[in-house]
Amino acid sequence: NTSINLKQRPVGTPTLDDFSFEELDDNFTLKNGEMLLVSKYISVDPYLRGRMSDAKSYVPPFKVGEPISSGIVAEVLESKNEKFKEGDFVSGLLQWKEKQVSNGEGLQKIDKSKAPLSAYLGIVGMTGLTAYLGLHEIGKPKQGETMVVSGAAGAVGSVVGQIGKILGLTVIGIAGTDVKIDMLKSDFGFDHGINYKTTKDMKAAIKEAAPNGVDIYFDNVGGPISDAVLFSINQFARIIICGAISVYNKTELPMAVAVQPFLVKNSALMQGFIVSNYADKFPVAMKQLATWLGEDKLTYRETIVEGFENTPQAFLDMMDGKNKGKMIVKV
């Protein structure tokens, strides 16, 4: 049994040297209320980068020398907890360990017959909820409007765009490779795609893709891409600040264009979004996502990396854009 720990706090872009492996005792004696879990799928997410630093945030930082934790799907090997039995699958925040003991707190039982196990870390998990609730609660989409999504080919972005299409929006996606841009249009039904790495004038490209202006901007990346989108926002535009991955590895934050004039002159709303603040809406959102999936109105992509020991590399690769859709490690 091995755990993956935070060896040191990364400065700038993390590397494999920031992680360490620790051999753990393999003998488990369960107390009443406890169960033994074996990890099956591990989610690697951009927000983990924030937890590797010691800056104050909405989730506490990881401790140096201790295991990293993230969304994990695990199987119950043994149980002295009356809510879970051997052979059940659970999903929730767990540590990067092959095996671990849990009292079940914060874990949900998941149904393998309703969706593949890995999907509970993505489309029918936090990712799907983020896309659905961020778009509905702050974006307030209306049929016929135009939406731009950054980080469009990733886990959250690819779902946001598809929901936009279901709701009758014109959807423009921004992503980092031509293969991803093709995928946005062919697999997810986006109307337009812009490769931010090869486009010289992002402001012009957005204006061209959105001749009627942008009503909703679902922002996963921040930085210069978002500055460029602001030049095209319409009156009463809604801007959902879901993430800012372009600056997560920066040691100094870049100065953005002055956003105030764009917000003032367009009476636009820009609001930060954290999915966990909308827990009361999870059941409704989850039901809708499951229905759309069942009706084939929604689809999803996963990039699955094999092997527990490759979890740190999978995290680094996700931060570097090597994933299409949700990046997941199969243990």
Ligand code: NDP
């Ligand atoms: P993704 O699956 O989108 O993976 C990250 C992607 O970010 C990469 O594939 C890469 O794609 C892109 N990226 C990396 N660096 C840059 C850069 N400098 N500029 C632009 N794009 C970049 O991750 P998630 O879907 O899990 O998360 C997307 C965003 O949503 C993140 O910012 C995350 O923090 C946020 N989030 C927020 C939540 C909330 O509650 N607020 C919950 C979940 C996620 P490419 O090839 O296109 O560069």
